[in-house]
Amino acid sequence: MNIAFFLTPKSDVVYATLSTTMGQVLELMEKERYTAIPIIDDKGKYVGTLTEGDLLWKLKNTPGLNFNNAYDVMLREVPRRRCNKSVFIDSNIEDLLRLSVNQNFVPVVDDNRTFIGIIKRSEIINYFYDTLFNKDKSIV
Template sequence: MNIAYFLLPKSRTAYLYDDYTVRQGLEKMRYHGYAAIPVISRDGKYVGTVSEGDFLWSLLSDEGGRRATRSLKDLEKLRVRDIFCEDNAPPVGITVSMEELLTSAMNQNFVPVVDDLENFIGIITRKDIIRYFAEQQNPSAATQRMRKIV
């Protein structure tokens, strides 16, 4: 099965640029209501995924070995690229198998997809992956569901 069938293209995906301020990133995540969102560079390369937890931890800073809360003004200076941890949502190529895609989706809500040049081209949601495997287990249910839609 070609995973491009499940791809939600970049043009329909919410993402952040790595040079956005933390405040801009928070505003966009709040607007869309996401728990995690892909981060790309201005030239379209996938950089990583930032989560709510990354934003929460960025509100605390270590100043002189002690914790201090950052002000809203501080969040205007801090960039999204500075707050996310090692990427726990590695991207996959467009030629990956469905089984590999399932493995990638086990620990994240979506799987970022890149082309051969590491350009971000979209995401595949865990919901779509689960639906695919559920339909493989019970193809008649999928057929009945499609009849109701049409």
């Protein structure tokens, strides 16, 4: 099975860059109601996933930092506590499933490690649920 079947393309994904500020990403995550988003660099390469927890720990551990001056802190200055791994677009379904167990979404990159989208764990679960319980479909 080709994992591209599950891909949500970059154009439909909420993400940030290393030069996005904490304030901007806090607003974005609140608006979209996300607890984590992918981070890319200036060349479009996936560099990690930022979580609400990462932002809270930065606020807690930085004297004088608050919501008002969070617009002065770039994401490149925010340590990320988890290393969410990505998959290549030509990866197999087993690699995707292994990562999706511990990640709400799996970032997808091309051969140059350029970010091209995500695969949501919910999409994988829904597909296999439909496949198992709807007799019209079969696992490919």
